[in-house]
Amino acid sequence: MELIDGNRISRKIIEELTAEVADLDGIKPAVTFVRVGEDPASVSYVNKKGKVASEIGIESNLQVYPESISESELLAEIDALNVNPSIHGILVQAPLPSQINERTIFNHVLPSKDVDGFNAANLGRLCQEDQDAFAACTPAGIVELIKRSNVETEGKRVAILGRSLIVGKPAALLLLRKGIPGNATITICHSRTRDLPSVTREADILVAAIGSPEFVTADMVKDGVTVIDVGINRVEDSTKKRGYRLVGDVAFDEVAEKCSKITPVPGGVGPMTVAMLMRNTVKALLLARKTIS
Amino acid sequence: MELIDGNRISRKIIEELTAEVADLDGIKPAVTFVRVGEDPASVSYVNKKGKVASEIGIESNLQVYPESISESELLAEIDALNVNPSIHGILVQAPLPSQINERTIFNHVLPSKDVDGFNAANLGRLCQEDQDAFAACTPAGIVELIKRSNVETEGKRVAILGRSLIVGKPAALLLLRKGIPGNATITICHSRTRDLPSVTREADILVAAIGSPEFVTADMVKDGVTVIDVGINRVEDSTKKRGYRLVGDVAFDEVAEKCSKITPVPGGVGPMTVAMLMRNTVKALLLARKTIS
Numbered sequence: 373m374e375l376i377d378g379n380r381i382s383r384k385i386i387e388e389l390t391a392e393v394a395d396l397d398g399i400k401p402a403v404t405f406v407r408v409g410e411d412p413a414s415v416s417y418v419n420k421k422g423k424v425a426s427e428i429g430i431e432s433n434l435q436v437y438p439e440s441i442s443e444s445e446l447l448a449e450i451d452a453l454n455v456n457p458s459i460h461g462i463l464v465q466a467p468l469p470s471q472i473n474e475r476t477i478f479n480h481v482l483p484s485k486d487v488d489g490f491n492a493a494n495l496g497r498l499c500q501e502d503q504d505a506f507a508a509c510t511p512a513g514i515v516e517l518i519k520r521s522n523v524e525t526e527g528k529r530v531a532i533l534g535r536s537l538i539v540g541k542p543a544a545l546l547l548l549r550k551g552i553p554g555n556a557t558i559t560i561c562h563s564r565t566r567d568l569p570s571v572t573r574e575a576d577i578l579v580a581a582i583g584s585p586e587f588v589t590a591d592m593v594k595d596g597v598t599v600i601d602v603g604i605n606r607v608e609d610s611t612k613k614r615g616y617r618l619v620g621d622v623a624f625d626e627v628a629e630k631c632s633k634i635t636p637v638p639g640g641v642g643p644m645t646v647a648m649l650m651r652n653t654v655k656a657l658l659l660a661r662k663t664i665s
Numbered sequence: 666m667e668l669i670d671g672n673r674i675s676r677k678i679i680e681e682l683t684a685e686v687a688d689l690d691g692i693k694p695a696v697t698f699v700r701v702g703e704d705p706a707s708v709s710y711v712n713k714k715g716k717v718a719s720e721i722g723i724e725s726n727l728q729v730y731p732e733s734i735s736e737s738e739l740l741a742e743i744d745a746l747n748v749n750p751s752i753h754g755i756l757v758q759a760p761l762p763s764q765i766n767e768r769t770i771f772n773h774v775l776p777s778k779d780v781d782g783f784n785a786a787n788l789g790r791l792c793q794e795d796q797d798a799f800a801a802c803t804p805a806g807i808v809e810l811i812k813r814s815n816v817e818t819e820g821k822r823v824a825i826l827g828r829s830l831i832v833g834k835p836a837a838l839l840l841l842r843k844g845i846p847g848n849a850t851i852t853i854c855h856s857r858t859r860d861l862p863s864v865t866r867e868a869d870i871l872v873a874a875i876g877s878p879e880f881v882t883a884d885m886v887k888d889g890v891t892v893i894d895v896g897i898n899r900v901e902d903s904t905k906k907r908g909y910r911l912v913g914d915v916a917f918d919e920v921a922e923k924c925s926k927i928t929p930v931p932g933g934v935g936p937m938t939v940a941m942l943m944r945n946t947v948k949a950l951l952l953a954r955k956t957i958s
Contacts, residue, residue, distance in 0.1 A: 475793055479790075492787075492792070493786050495793070496784070496788030497789075499789070499792070499834050499835075500768055500785055500830055527859040528859075541841075542792075545834070558852065559850065559851065559853075560837075562850070564849075565820060
């Protein structure tokens with residue numbers, strides 16, 4: 373069994389991006405993070421993204437709005453970011469307060485600045501296999517892990533557990549594409565799937581993205597499978613100082629024994645998401661320059 | 666074995682739409698067909714669509730451009746249609762001549778007038794399970810056939826043979842949705858799938874959309890399967906006056922023996938595509954009125 377080391381791979385990507393940005397003759401990619409309220413997880417995620425951006429040489433700017441902001445006020449703020457030519461990427465940190473429809477906000481970000489890839493236009497262009505589309509960062513990270521771990525996908529059976537808009541569906545579209553990695557036979561399963569273990573046991577590659585701690589057990593996979601665990605779940609653990617530990621959607625110890633390759637949690641898909649956001653930001657700058665020239 | 670009668674079901678939908686349009690107090694939905702050149706199949710398709718529109722009470726208008734039109738000229742023509750408030754739907758008949766990128770044209774149609782559902786924004790909104798999105802007409806027709814034939818999809822295994830942008834992918838997204846029909850476990854297979862018969866034999870519902878005459882044989886399906894045959898292929902037949910006959914992607918006679926339900930070719934999915942185009946046009950008018958009021 374080989375561990376797919378997301379920390380090492382994301383570190384490599386960050387180094388590559390740093391070199392790429394250094395080659396841009398002083399032109400810096402610029403991303404704006406939009407945060408609403410003071411949710412501690414959101415504060416922490418945005419800080420982390422800002423730190424990595426700075427390391428690469430990407431300018432980042434943080435706009436914070438009060439928890440009480442209305443949807444129309446937030447839309448107007450995004451309008452201003454959309455038309456500002458010195459901003460290449462816009463990331464609106466989820467979750468947003470309940471008075472705001474997240475889909476409305478994501479769809480309002482200019483597609484060419486939508487480095488999060490949640491915009492309908494980018495999802496659609498992903499369906500169209502448009503190379504210039506922005507893919508959502510977590511599924512893009514999954515594909516990059518697969519690619520850089522030399523896991524063959526062509527003609528292989530891939531089971532994706534979870535049909536979410538931010539992971540399951542775009543991951544399916546990416547691995548279905550004509551290309552490398554791609555050309556896989558994709559099965560998307562979910563809460564309504566009957567006899568789930570018989571479906572997941574068909575898979576040469578299993579992507580678990582359901583947000584349920586240690587849901588995938590050894591009886592659900594076949595020998596030699598590659599497992600990509602997207603889940604990051606907190607489970608109570610009184611032996612830990614902070615009172616919990618992080619586990620994935622996969623019961624790691626028992627499943628790992630049957631795997632040819634598997635991602636750990638933490639240190640698997642997680643760090644890739646931030647790296648892919650940075651890659652999308654550099655891509656946004658390059659596409660903007662191509663459009664102008 | 667029960668035949669799923671697309672002629673009968675599409676006829677019923679056309680009657681429902683006729684009644685719906687009659688209830689609109691004299692306001693008529695209006696669709697513009699854009700045809701480039703004189704390809705006989707395109708001429709015939711557009712004529713057929715115009716005839717059905719007229720029967721329902723939908724106004725249709727045909728714009729014909731010469732085979733030599735440039736992409737930028739065609740984009741300008743579409744701009745004019747996009748801003749014309751008396752046009753609710755725009756359909757650009759494919760195929761387009763080689764100097765024109767079809768995807769560029771489809772993506773240029775205003776999403777709210779994109780009754781063909783080929784626009785990236787509509788594909789993306791389909792991913793987002795937005796009820797107001799326009800689904801492409803053939804996959805929408807497949808789903809409607811399944812619904813009106815009382816074929817249960819929830820938790821069932823659906824194999825979609827073909828990953829095209831106009832059938833395979835949107836059909837997968839539609840049957841994956843939370844709803845009825847929907848909630849299926851979807852497998853998308855294609856030319857690179859290994860041991861295809863073992864994959865298709867898992868399916869409770871098989872959607873064949875690969876454009877290869879009589880490709881699906883009896884050994885590729887399990888007993889009791891429902892088969893939706895999207896293919897319309899011409900094969901030479903000297904016993905026919907016109908020199909050919911139409912067959913689907915399924916070897917009908919041998920596969921039908923194992924089916925609980927199956928669509929014939931012709932008379933299955935084909936007539937549904939036109940009916941769904943009409944439904945999208947009525948929907949475009951209703952959405953436009955909702956936006957204005």
